[in-house]
Amino acid sequence: MLTLYSSGSSGNSYKVRLMLAKLGRPFRLIEVDIFAGENRTPEFLAMNPEGRVPLLAVDGHFLAESNAILFYLAEGTGFLPQAPLEKAETLRWMFFEQHSHEPGIAAARFWLRQVRGGRDLRTHDVDRWMEEGYGALNVMERHLESRPEGSDFFVGAQLTIADIALYAHTHVAEEGDFSLAGFPAIRAWLARVAAAPGHVDMAWRPQGATA
Amino acid sequence: MLTLYSSGSSGNSYKVRLMLAKLGRPFRLIEVDIFAGENRTPEFLAMNPEGRVPLLAVDGHFLAESNAILFYLAEGTGFLPQAPLEKAETLRWMFFEQHSHEPGIAAARFWLRQVRGGRDLRTHDVDRWMEEGYGALNVMERHLESRPEGSDFFVGAQLTIADIALYAHTHVAEEGDFSLAGFPAIRAWLARVAAAPGHVDMAWRPQGATA
Structure with a gap:
């Protein structure tokens, strides 16, 4: 059976729980309390030197990076297109998510809502998260607006792991002080994913x- | 024929040129002068709303994100493992590259060497790039050190797109004021990739x- 090391409040961990729930795959869940440093212990670092969740244990191997885990779980299912260009387009949005979307949007939620600032929170970091986060939301909005009739999701007509990857942090973006008021296409897409x-x-x- | 929109000094663009050269695939190269803003014109933004290179035009479709392009080109070749777990592990390092490696290491080179600072360069940004960049180099070094005999590359015994993705920015990291002196496993791996x-x-x- 698969074992998932996961943090309850982590958007990256939620991606994998959502994927496993959709697939109906049984798995063992191990909650990692990152606020108590359980991801920095020697035992955890031996499994993942990056000290990050989610982490999927499969056949004695530890697979890191939420989007690589999504890809592994989705291969051979309808959540990953088979046509080469559509598959690459799915990955395109997942790389966008990790490079241009998550660093701003997830960091703002983590520090503003979960850690609640403290001495380490610096104005210039908040400014950067806002600039990068709204930049990513604008790219998503323009893409969704330009989709042809019947293409309700990021790639093609069906929900893929690109949607799961982007949904995880976007649906709680307002917890990081982002307003989605000016993004009607994103709000409609969030509702479609949730339905x-x-x-x-x-x-x-x-x-x-x-566990 | 494939058309690649590319910037000569961009590590992300170099990844794709290197892949195409290895595959021996003919392609048309269009140089995009990002310092002259050619990636921000209405024409370019219509092809890629993110305004980024590289961008691959294939069958009338524009594929963005260097690592998604690598995946598309490598599918069905020896540069992408076929076994599901090895394929996912390849993607794991490519997501690591875009999330944890490129933002620090490429940004330092871009601003310190290419733009050469100017009024926009802030000390706190440089500090962050150094912290993140050295963090990523440490993760790479530990991974390479721990590889079993005969596993000369990031995933398995053969060079994959994970190596190409990580090589592009790492081999010029010193141009961004990173020192590789303390990373012997990385230096040996760089030499293997180059050979x-x-x-x-x-x-x-x-x-x-x-063109």
């Missing part, structure tokens, strides 16, 4: 398999 | 196909 079959929210956990 | 068949350096261009 898709097998959707679960961030609080969902697999029954009877939590 | 692999079909290697070309950043200055290489396809003959007779440059």
Whole structure:
């Protein structure tokens, strides 16, 4: 059985829980308390030298990086297009998510809402998160606006792991002080993702398999 | 024929030139002068709303994100492992590259060497690039040190697109004021990548196909 090392409040961890729930795959969940430093212990660093969740244990191997885990789980399913160009386009949005979207949007939520600032929070960091985060939201809005009729998701007509990757942090962007008021296409897309079959929210956990 | 929009000094663009050279695939190269703002024109933004190179035109479609382009070009070749877990591990290092490696290491080179600072260069940005960049180099060094005998590259025994993605910015990290003196495993790996068949350096261009 798969084992997922996950943090309840982490958007990156939520991506993987959502994917596993949609696939109906049983898995063991191990909650890692990052606020207590459980991701920095020698034992955890031996599994993932980056000290990050999510981390998927599969066949004795530890797979890191939320989007690589999504790809691994989605291969051979309808959540990853098979046509080479559509598959590459799916990855394009996932690399965009990790490079241009998550660093601003997730960092703002983490520091403003979860850590609540403290002495380490610097104005210039907040400014940068806002600039980068709104830049990413603008790219998403323009892409969604330009989609042809019937293309309700980021790639093609069906929900893919590109949508799951982007949904995780976007649907809680307002917790990081971003306003989605000016992004109607994003708000409509968020509602479509949340209405898709097998959707679960961030609080969902697999029954009877939590360590 | 493929058309690649590319910037000569961009590590992300170099990844794709290196891949195409290794594959021996003919392509048309269009140089985009990012210092003259050619990536911010309405024409370019219509092709890629992010305003970034590299951008690959294939069958009338514009594919963005260097690592998504690498994946597209490598599918079905020896540069992308076919086994699901090895393929996911390849992507793991490519997501690491875009999230944790490129933002520090490439930004330092871009601002310190290419733009050469100016009024916009702030000490706190340089500090962050150094912290993030050395953090990423440490993760790479530890991974390379721990590889079993015969595993000369990031995933398995053969060079993959994970190596190409990580090589592009790492081999010029010293141009961004990073020292690789304390990273012997990285230096040995850089030499192995540079010695692999079909290697070309950043200055290489396809003959007779440059627009």
